[in-house]
Amino acid sequence: MGKVRAAAERRHRLRDAPLRVSFVLYMVVTAIAATIVCAIAVNWMDETRIGIYYKYRTMAEEIPVAEGGHVEYSYTDDAEVYVIYDARGVEIGRGSVPYGEGMLTSDVGVLLIMPEYSPEDEALDQLLRALQALAIPLSYLGGIILCAVIFYRRKLKRPIEILDAASRKIAENDLGFTVEVPCGNELGRLCASFEKMRASLLALNREHWAQMEERRRLNAAFAHDLRTPLTVLRGRVSLLEAELPPGSEASADAKVMQTHIERLVRYADAMSSLQRMEDVEVRRERVALPELAGSLRDTAEILFSGREVNVSCGEGEAFVDAEVVMQVCGNILSNSARYARTRVDIELRATGGALRVAVTDDGGGFTKEGLEKAAAPFYKGEGSGSGHLGLGLNICDILCRRHNGRLVLENVQHGARVTAVFG
Structure with missing residues (x-):
């Protein structure tokens, strides 16, 4: 039992070792493995080449060379020439082997005229010779690549996936999860820090929502x-x-x-x-854009009496709550009617699963403060009048957010534009 516990502790220590220590260990093991593989491969290729050589060695013609003598080689246009000398340097024989009919080599006390390798054996011999030259760089390069892949999969992949998933959920304001801590090294500690941050954000969100709920009740x-x-x-x-x-x-x-x-x-x-x-509940249904456009035109012609009303829309349908859309657009049109001089343009578009309704007037546009605060509750810009409470655009903003959308305020060349997006 003690041995099992000790082995488990060793595994945990290796798993939780600092990344730099783990990387060095991986590289050392890789270098040893690459050396062994290289030695085995080179030895196998050498033995294969020797086997090919001895296959043709048995078929070679042997010419004795006197003890102390030697052989000199030369080459002509069509043959390889050999000259045999004795120990005193006196020529005792000569001959030639035409190219393609054999090859000259020497062994202990003899000159060998070996037959040419067959095309298959020649190709294999050349290939093995090239591979022997490349064995060392290929073994170590392959070892480095394999080490990088294994190190990534065993040490980096899981923590990175955890951190990536946690980042996406936090960005989406989804804090109802727990960040797993897969190990005790630097990345594990980073995961633990992410978990602390998530817990802190969740606590702050709950506190914020509690305050918001209390304010709503008040x-x-x-x-x-x-x-x-x-x-x-x-x-x-x-x-x-x-x-x-x-x-x-x-x-x-x-x-x-x-x-x-x-x-x-x-x-x-x-x-x-x-x-x-x-607290409004969104009830979605498929609504034709021309139908919405017609309802908005009717509303605008009443609010903008005596001024030009232009409505444009694309074809197709939108999956929205028509009552919410009409309430938002009615408030936007009512707000625009207080400032428009001669005309208002209404544009409806359904793109990417969202409905966009843009209302553009030729009034004076928003002030710098108005662009920042016009959608805030009880904000009243210039010319609002004493009977205006400043809630119209704030209600639009609330309803757009309830509909998974947003309210966009901007100035254009000759006035202002308010765009309601319904997701």
């Missing part, structure tokens, strides 16, 4: 509790205004009070409306 409670006293005040002021002499200072004060009470009532209703927008 807003709803505020709007509900404010409505009753405002209703009482509105009724009392109406009675008071009816009893006061017309044109008196008290009657004028009562009218001012009535105006401000009505404004507070609208504010309370707006708070309730925002709460309902946050």
Whole structure:
């Protein structure tokens, strides 16, 4: 049992070893393996070439060479010439072998005239000779490549996949997972750091959502509790205004009070409306773009009475909640109608599974502050008027996000453009 535990501990230590130590170990093992493979391959090729040589050696013609003598070779245009000398340097014989009919070589005490290799054996011999020359670089290059592949698969691949998947989920704001820590080396510690970051982000998100939910409850409670006293005040002021002499200072004060009470009532209703927008449920259905375009044209012609209305749309359908689309576009058109001078252009396009509705007017465009804050709640730009609460574009932004889309504000050459994207 102790041996098993010790072996397991050794495996864990190797798995958790620093990457630089692991890399050195892999390279050392690779070098040893490459050396062994190279030696085996070279030895096998050498033995094969020797076998081919002895195959033809047995068929060779042997010419004795006297002890102490030697052979000299020369070449002519059509043959290889040999001259045999004795120990005193006196020529004792000569001959020639035409090219293609044999080859000269020597062994102990003899001159060999060997037959030519067959084309197959010649090709094999040349191939083995070339491979012997390349054996060392090929063995070590192959070893390095194999080492890199194994090192990546065993040490890098899994942590990188874990970190890549975690990064994608965090980018998508999906924090309901756990980052696996596959080892104890540098990449394992990086995975552990990712897990700590994910847990911290999840805690912050939960805290943020709790705060948002608490704020929504407070807003709803505020709007509900404010409505009753405002209703009482509105009724009392109406009675008071009816009893006061017309044109008196008290009657004028009562009218001012009535105006401000009505404004507070609208504010309370707006708070309730925002709460309902946050909870709206999207019910998708297939809607033809020309049908949507016709409904928007009808709305725009009422809001932009006396001004030019242009509507363009592509063919096809969109898979959207038509009521949400019409509510968003109605608010955008209502907002645009306050600023447009002579015309408004409405464009509908269904691309990439999303519906885009762009409303462009020839008003003065957004200010720099307006581009940043126009979709914020209760923001009122120049020329909004006292009766405007500044919630129209904020409601559009909320509904677009509920529909997996977004609201885009921008200035164009002669005015402003608001684009609602429904995903």
